[in-house]
Amino acid sequence: MEITLMQGIGLAIMAIVVGLDFWLEALFIFRPIIVSTLTGIILGDVQLGLVCGGITELAFAGLTPAGGTQPPNPVLAGVMSVVIAYITGQGAEASMALALPFSFLMQYVILFCYSTFSFFMKGADKAAEEADVKGVYKTNIICSCIIAALYGVIVFLCAYAAQDAMKALVEMLPAWLTHGFEVAGGILPAVGFAMLLRVMLKVEFVPYLLIGFVIACFLDFSNLLPIAIVGVALALLVYNIEGKIAAVAAQKTVVEEDFDDGI
Amino acid sequence: MASNKVLDKKDITKLAFTSMFLQASFNYERMQAGGFLCAQLPALKKIYKDDKEGLSAAMKDNLEFINTHPNLVGFLMGLLISLEEAHADRNTIKGLKVALFAPLAGIGDAIFWFTILPIVAGISASMAIEGSIVGPIIFFLTYVVIFALRFVWTHLGYNLGTKAVGTITEGAEKIGRAATILGCTVIGGLIANYVSIAVAIEIPVNEAKTVMVQADFFDKIFPNILSIGYVFLMYYFLKQKKVSPVVLIVCTFVLAIVCSFFGIL
Numbered sequence: 001m002e003i004t005l006m007q008g009i010g011l012a013i014m015a016i017v018v019g020l021d022f023w024l025e026a027l028f029i030f031r032p033i034i035v036s037t038l039t040g041i042i043l044g045d046v047q048l049g050l051v052c053g054g055i056t057e058l059a060f061a062g063l064t065p066a067g068g069t070q071p072p073n074p075v076l077a078g079v080m081s082v083v084i085a086y087i088t089g090q091g092a093e094a095s096m097a098l099a100l101p102f103s104f105l106m107q108y109v110i111l112f113c114y115s116t117f118s119f120f121m122k123g124a125d126k127a128a129e130e131a132d133v134k135g136v137y138k139t140n141i142i143c144s145c146i147i148a149a150l151y152g153v154i155v156f157l158c159a160y161a162a163q164d165a166m167k168a169l170v171e172m173l174p175a176w177l178t179h180g181f182e183v184a185g186g187i188l189p190a191v192g193f194a195m196l197l198r199v200m201l202k203v204e205f206v207p208y209l210l211i212g213f214v215i216a217c218f219l220d221f222s223n224l225l226p227i228a229i230v231g232v233a234l235a236l237l238v239y240n241i242e243g244k245i246a247a248v249a250a251q252k253t254v255v256e257e258d259f260d261d262g263i
Numbered sequence: 264m265a266s267n268k269v270l271d272k273k274d275i276t277k278l279a280f281t282s283m284f285l286q287a288s289f290n291y292e293r294m295q296a297g298g299f300l301c302a303q304l305p306a307l308k309k310i311y312k313d314d315k316e317g318l319s320a321a322m323k324d325n326l327e328f329i330n331t332h333p334n335l336v337g338f339l340m341g342l343l344i345s346l347e348e349a350h351a352d353r354n355t356i357k358g359l360k361v362a363l364f365a366p367l368a369g370i371g372d373a374i375f376w377f378t379i380l381p382i383v384a385g386i387s388a389s390m391a392i393e394g395s396i397v398g399p400i401i402f403f404l405t406y407v408v409i410f411a412l413r414f415v416w417t418h419l420g421y422n423l424g425t426k427a428v429g430t431i432t433e434g435a436e437k438i439g440r441a442a443t444i445l446g447c448t449v450i451g452g453l454i455a456n457y458v459s460i461a462v463a464i465e466i467p468v469n470e471a472k473t474v475m476v477q478a479d480f481f482d483k484i485f486p487n488i489l490s491i492g493y494v495f496l497m498y499y500f501l502k503q504k505k506v507s508p509v510v511l512i513v514c515t516f517v518l519a520i521v522c523s524f525f526g527i528l
Binding site for chain 2: 024
């Protein structure tokens with residue numbers, strides 16, 4: 001199916017709003033689950049948006065900007081997975097994989113902004129020197145406006161202007177390649193989870209990972225709530241036990257000190 | 264002390280709202296500094312009024328490097344503004360800021376990125392994949408609540424003033440650990456549910472019997488063993504070999520397509 005000019009403009013406006021939200025990390029409407037659903041609504045196929053959103057969200061669960069590293073862009077991944085599925089009729093997993101190049105493109109654009117926006121700090125320093133409140137506001141507004149404009153333009157170009165090229169490309173693909181994209185869509189969350197674990201996992205936390213994994217392997221249930229509750233139980237257990245150990249240790253040192261005094 | 268009070272509850276609520284501009288001018292040189300100052304300016308202006316020198320000094324201090332957590336920064340801002348209002352020593356304010364922003368970022372990352380996001384995303388995405396709009400709605404509402412909590416943190420920070428510093432640095436480690444345990448458990452579950460690797464090879468033994476490598480071999484050892492194995496492989500490359508995630512994504516991609524070509528996956 002084709003994307004109309006109006007739909008292209010609609011997607012661009014949505015991208016400006018959610019893109020700014022990603023910039024500020026305020027309401028988290030930049031996550032693929034929301035972006036894809038909104039894209040689906042704009043394109044008139046909510047179901048498609050939901051399915052693509054769910055799949056893309058999971059692949060991006062571990063790709064977070066925690067610690068100041070910029071992940072592949074979730075906004076472009078969310079928009080383009082639905083757009084590609086809509087134009088080409090590919091399944092959600094393959095579309096998610098095909099959307100990744102767009103996601104990387106936006107990631108690099110943002111990285112470029114992170115570097116170049118450093119130059120604006122000179123102006124802000126000058127404003128601070130002169131107690132010029134408006135000058136500081138201006139710096140922040142200019143930076144945010146540049147980001148907003150970039151999102152609008154790039155999404156409009158990717159979703160509307162390039163759709164014929166994209167369709168032609170996908171029609172050329174042989175079956176083993178599209179199946180390969182589906183396979184990649186199934187494995188990619190592994191990289192995301194490994195990213196999460198790189199920051200979180202220490203040897204002492206491995207048991208909890210294994211407990212969660214084993215329960216999920218044998219528990220036939222549609223969502224993760226039971227595992228989250230087991231996690232809460234384990235966290236409380238450890239928190240309490242460590243509290244007690246600390247208390248005992250504190251007591252012990254007090255007793256020993258007394259003993260020393262006695263001698 | 265009482266005569267110093269120039270801010271009322273409304274100003275602090277406003278501060279919580281403007282705290283969302285923390286990353287408005289994010290850059291690699293000072294990270295969130297520009298937004299951090301921007302968010303506090305309305306309150307600072309009210310405190311310093313015509314004292315240009317005082318305002319300029321406060322502005323310069325707040326333009327120094329900072330990188331903390333957007334959802335929790337209100338607490339830090341509330342705390343610092345209470346000190347600015349009391350005209351505490353500039354070095355005290357600066358020291359507190361530097362002492363607190365990193366632990367706050369650590370707690371925030373552990374709680375928001377590594378615990379709440381995987382859980383909420385896992386639950387709402389599984390609903391969305393089944394075609395239910397309830398999934399994204401739950402996701403959205405969760406984050407509206409988290410946003411609303413900014414108002415709580417900011418008032419808390421302002422009210423606690425300097426008393427909170429000890430509590431937060433002591434508690435940070437324990438809270439962070441508990442959140443990490445919860446997060447690791449959930450990620451274990453996510454790996455089992457959402458990383459899917461199925462080997463497609465079938466080995467014909469005789470006419471009546473073919474061995475399906477996935478169903479007859481890997482699933483008999485342990486279900487999802489390839490999934491968790493691949494996650495640990497990626498973890499090894501990320502942590503021990505310092506390979507960039509982008510390289511791993513591209514390699515995974517290529518691997519998937521090559522395996523698909525040869526009918527392995």
